Amino acid sequence: MACTTDFRNLDEGFGGKTYKRKRQESEAHGTDDGKSWKQPRKHRLSAAKNNRLSYRQPVGTGSAMPIKLLPHLRFLNPSMNLQPTVRTIPTFCRIFPFKLQYLGLTRINQQPQIPSVRKLSTRPFRTRPGSQSSSSDFNRTRERGRGGEVRASKSLIEDEAELSDWVSDLGSKRNNKYDDDSDFKSAGSGERRGGRERESFPMKRRRENDSDGSRGRGRMNRNSANSFSTNDNPRFNRRSDGESRDDGGDFSRRKSGGIERGNGNSFRGNSNSFRGGNSYSSRGNSYSSRGGNSNSSRGGNVSSFRGNGNPSRGNSNSFRGNSNPSRGGNSNSFREKRNERNDGEGFKKEGMQLRREAKFSEDDSDDSDVEDEDEDEERGKTMNGFEDLLIEEVSDVDDDDDDDDSTLRTNARKSIGLDKEDDVKSVKRSSPGNDNSYLSERRFEECAISPLSLKGIKGAGYERMTKVQEATLPVILKGKDVLAKAKTGTGKTVAFLLPSIEVVIKSPPVGRDQKRPPILVLVMCPTRELANQAATEANTLLKYHPSIGVQVVIGGTRLTLEQKRMQTNPCQILVATPGRLKDHIENTAGFATRLMGVKVLVLDEADHLLDMGFRKDIEKIIAAVPKQRQTLLFSATVSEEVRQICHIALKRDHEFISTVEEGSEETHSQVRQMHLVAPLDKQFPLLYTLLKEHIADNPDYKVLVFCTTAMVTRLVSDLLGELKLNVREIHSRKPQSYRTRVSDEFRKSKGLILVTSDVSARGVDYPDVTLVIQVGLPAEREQYIHRLGRTGRKGKEGQGILLLAPWEEFFLSTIKDLPITKASAPSVDPDTQKKVERALSHVEMKNKEAAYQAWLGYYNSNKKIGKDKCKLVELANEFSRCMGLDTPPAIPKLVLGKMGLRNVPGLRAK
Numbered sequence: 042m043a044c045t046t047d048f049r050n051l052d053e054g055f056g057g058k059t060y061k062r063k064r065q066e067s068e069a070h071g072t073d074d075g076k077s078w079k080q081p082r083k084h085r086l087s088a089a090k091n092n093r094l095s096y097r098q099p100v101g102t103g104s105a106m107p108i109k110l111l112p113h114l115r116f117l118n119p120s121m122n123l124q125p126t127v128r129t130i131p132t133f134c135r136i137f138p139f140k141l142q143y144l145g146l147t148r149i150n151q152q153p154q155i156p157s158v159r160k161l162s163t164r165p166f167r168t169r170p171g172s173q174s175s176s177s178d179f180n181r182t183r184e185r186g187r188g189g190e191v192r193a194s195k196s197l198i199e200d201e202a203e204l205s206d207w208v209s210d211l212g213s214k215r216n217n218k219y220d221d222d223s224d225f226k227s228a229g230s231g232e233r234r235g236g237r238e239r240e241s242f243p244m245k246r247r248r249e250n251d252s253d254g255s256r257g258r259g260r261m262n263r264n265s266a267n268s269f270s271t272n273d274n275p276r277f278n279r280r281s282d283g284e285s286r287d288d289g290g291d292f293s294r295r296k297s298g299g300i301e302r303g304n305g306n307s308f309r310g311n312s313n314s315f316r317g318g319n320s321y322s323s324r325g326n327s328y329s330s331r332g333g334n335s336n337s338s339r340g341g342n343v344s345s346f347r348g349n350g351n352p353s354r355g356n357s358n359s360f361r362g363n364s365n366p367s368r369g370g371n372s373n374s375f376r377e378k379r380n381e382r383n384d385g386e387g388f389k390k391e392g393m394q395l396r397r398e399a400k401f402s403e404d405d406s407d408d409s410d411v412e413d414e415d416e417d418e419e420r421g422k423t424m425n426g427f428e429d430l431l432i433e434e435v436s437d438v439d440d441d442d443d444d445d446d447s448t449l450r451t452n453a454r455k456s457i458g459l460d461k462e463d464d465v466k467s468v469k470r471s472s473p474g475n476d477n478s479y480l481s482e483r484r485f486e487e488c489a490i491s492p493l494s495l496k497g498i499k500g501a502g503y504e505r506m507t508k509v510q511e512a513t514l515p516v517i518l519k520g521k522d523v524l525a526k527a528k529t530g531t532g533k534t535v536a537f538l539l540p541s542i543e544v545v546i547k548s549p550p551v552g553r554d555q556k557r558p559p560i561l562v563l564v565m566c567p568t569r570e571l572a573n574q575a576a577t578e579a580n581t582l583l584k585y586h587p588s589i590g591v592q593v594v595i596g597g598t599r600l601t602l603e604q605k606r607m608q609t610n611p612c613q614i615l616v617a618t619p620g621r622l623k624d625h626i627e628n629t630a631g632f633a634t635r636l637m638g639v640k641v642l643v644l645d646e647a648d649h650l651l652d653m654g655f656r657k658d659i660e661k662i663i664a665a666v667p668k669q670r671q672t673l674l675f676s677a678t679v680s681e682e683v684r685q686i687c688h689i690a691l692k693r694d695h696e697f698i699s700t701v702e703e704g705s706e707e708t709h710s711q712v713r714q715m716h717l718v719a720p721l722d723k724q725f726p727l728l729y730t731l732l733k734e735h736i737a738d739n740p741d742y743k744v745l746v747f748c749t750t751a752m753v754t755r756l757v758s759d760l761l762g763e764l765k766l767n768v769r770e771i772h773s774r775k776p777q778s779y780r781t782r783v784s785d786e787f788r789k790s791k792g793l794i795l796v797t798s799d800v801s802a803r804g805v806d807y808p809d810v811t812l813v814i815q816v817g818l819p820a821e822r823e824q825y826i827h828r829l830g831r832t833g834r835k836g837k838e839g840q841g842i843l844l845l846a847p848w849e850e851f852f853l854s855t856i857k858d859l860p861i862t863k864a865s866a867p868s869v870d871p872d873t874q875k876k877v878e879r880a881l882s883h884v885e886m887k888n889k890e891a892a893y894q895a896w897l898g899y900y901n902s903n904k905k906i907g908k909d910k911c912k913l914v915e916l917a918n919e920f921s922r923c924m925g926l927d928t929p930p931a932i933p934k935l936v937l938g939k940m941g942l943r944n945v946p947g948l949r950a951k
């Protein structure tokens with residue numbers, strides 16, 4: 042069976058020998074940070090261009106660690122003229138103890154360092170999110186100026202001008218990584234051959250599909266069903282791309298989870314000092330009384346946000362102190378604003394009658410020819426190898442504390458009736474309960490929202506604000522930068538869209554003759570589905586604002602069509618995926634000028650967008666919008682790491698608002714979570730049995746089955762289809778038009794199973810999902826949470842099952858703080874086993890081959906599983922047998938080389 046890889050095509054078409062050699066060298070030396078070998082790009086951002094600094098990356102650092110460290114290294118650089126060098130190094134040590142972990146200069150568990158960090162800075166990452174308040178619903182951290190009540194959180198980059206310079210500089214420094222190699226430099230210095238050579242390796246492949254002139258290649262991709270990079274999973278993609286390094290991307294996040302927890306531990310020392318040394322007992326309390334807490338805090342939290350916080354809560358008081366005036370003050374200012382508007386200024390915008398657009402790819406792109414990977418999801422892949430070090434170092438500290446916690450959690454679980462082992466059947470969704478605790482008591486009318494927006498809100502059926510809306514709206518309306526964390530499905534989209542719309546309303550109307558009307562609000566989303574969804578929500582809210590236009594720019598559609606659309610119907614609100622937006626910045630005439638009008642920048646799923654995989658693009662985007670803007674970062678998961686780096690987007694005095702109570706899980710209590718551990722050969726029959734049982738118990742079933750990679754998704758979908766289940770599939774290898782269609786269908790349907798890769802993991806709002814099954818190792822803790830978050834939205838009940846193989850069980854330790862219980866596996870009768878085997882025999886061979894290769898690529902990128910190559914191959918071959926194959930499919934030598942699996946026994950090369 043032919044198995045042509047994308048990689049081969051790409052290497053031939055793009056890299057050339059020098060490029061390949063550089064990458065191989067990089068891989069061979071283990072210095073590949075996942076980015077550095079990429080072909081350099083020409084940095085085209087004019088704003089950034091003008092501001093270039095002479096700062097250069099210290100020799101050697103770039104190859105030894107991810108680019109992420111670059112801004113910090115500026116502290117070490119005398120040419121920056123920040124402070125005398127003798128001072129900068131200790132400063133660096135104090136401010137970035139974790140960075141020094143990466144550098145191997147210190148250890149995370151060197152407790153004595155921590156107090157000095159605390160003294161030096163109270164940047165929010167020094168405390169666990171929300172740790173200032175023991176039971177506050179809205180944990181607000183206001184980072185004030187130096188010497189403020191809460192000590193200054195020193196931005197990594199002193200001001201945004203510097204950021205812009207740095208971003209500009211960064212681009213060129215990255216690109217000059219191989220300065221000594223003239224061939225390489227010339228290949229990557231920006232000469233655009235057909236507009237592609239400038240692009241990085243994986244990007245290039247995506248562009249091939251994106252652009253008009255690349256249809257041929259798009260087809261090539263499509264025909265090469267075994268295309269190696271079939272992995273939607275941002276964490277694993279890099280590895281699937283054939284890299285040989287051994288620090289699985291997934292682990293970067295797992296590590297990140299570890300970092301978070303590790304930090305939590307290290308910082309717990311801090312927290313202790315913060316809280317007078319009671320952190321353990323207070324944590325214990327919060328766990329042991331969780332059931333009760335959530336109730337009491339729900340009522341209490343709202344009031345504490347309104348200024349009735351417990352005065353004995355130390356630091357959190359000061360934050361609540363903030364919230365008091367903010368609400369009181371807001372009410373006044375709202376009134377004032379209303380009056381202003383009623384005077385005729387605010388709402389009488391006679392802007393151009395811009396047609397609002399929320400029609401996306403289907404009508405205007407021939408997607409049948411644009412079958413491609415999702416450029417943006419692809420881009421979300423990371424290789425934070427340096428974090429390995431960290432997790433290993435903190436693991437000891439972690440364990441002690443976690444044991445302590447887990448006992449408390451177990452007790453807490455028992456107290457709320459979650460026993461250690463559950464019967465899957467017993468957790469059927471008996472009645473579609475609904476818990477309205479995600480809603481606040483406050484109505485939208487109480488906020489400074491324009492009457493027409495209020496009409497739109499009413500039209501959408503929203504009366505009361507959700508808690509995250511209640512917590513963030515007043516702050517955002519005051520013009521503050523906000524980093525917000527709230528559980529999945531609790532209305533974060535409206536929370537950032539509504540105040541953004543108000544900004545548009547208050548802006549001067551755009552003249553009809555204005556050549557390049559400004560884009561006022563820019564919303565960044567990591568996936569196309571999410572971008573479409575956010576635009577749809579915006580249009581709902583804008584129903585009575587006919588002069589405000591929304592547009593979407595996403596990968597998978599033709600750039601030229603988007604360009605045309607933007608020209609004929611300029612919009613004020615643009616929703617985009619990062620890769621495509623960057624394309625427009627670089628290739629659409631006048632677009633960069635339009636972006637200079639941006640007043641509000643939103644990063645939805647901010648932690649994901651700030652991740653290594655997206656960060657480079659995000660940095661460029663940040664550099665392309667004005668420094669004077671409001672920035673809003675929203676996500677259901679905000680790790681300590683994200684809090685460290687959020688400064689690249691947010692102002693120093695931003696507010697961190699979390700509606701996740703401290704000590705409570707990041708998942709919903711009304712979602713029953715279980716894990717099942719079963720050998721690979723039992724997993725397909727088990728999956729089928731689970732689905733059958735769920736369908737039998739839930740006539741209105743609506744199930745999401747998450748798989749590790751796009752090609753495994755296709756395989757599982759094929760199998761379930763053969764088993765006559767009502768199933769659809771969605772993943773990055775499907776054309777965008779198909780994805781949009783299936784996504785819409787699933788949104789509206791009942792009695793349907795959607796087998797999906799991680800393109801559906803974040804943000805997508807499918808109502809009434811009854812069950813989420815995750816088959817195989819999730820890329821990271823956060824991904825598990827986001828996937829699970831597709832059920833239990835808006836207070837609804839839901840169920841989640843994580844199906845792991847025995848050698849994947851280690852993942853459970855990363856989510857042990859969540860209320861997940863072990864399920865007793867339903868018995869699989871021999872008939873079912875046979876039925877599944879028969880169905881598998883009908884699945885196309887090429888799809889099995891592709892799944893095998895993708896599976897191998899995915900797990901190869903996992904540090905733990907991918908470490909022992911022989912074992913990995915054994916497992917892959919077991920997977921092959923599970924698909925009914927007697928001999929494992931052969932894999933092209935080139936691909937094996939890229940995966941670092943050449944000559945590993947058990948693999949067949951071709």
Ligand SMILES: Nc1ncnc2c1ncn2[C@@H]1O[C@H](COP(=O)(O)OP(=O)(O)OP(=O)(O)O)[C@@H](O)[C@H]1O
Pocket residue numbers: 502503504505506507510527528529530531532533534535676677803804805806830834835
């Ligand atoms: N005030 C409100 N009242 C009732 N429903 C609301 C309100 N605000 C938003 N919603 C609805 O809540 C649902 C979830 O909203 P949304 O998708 O924004 O959640 P989210 O918090 O962004 O979730 P995720 O973390 O998964 O991205 C949507 O269907 C939205 O229409």
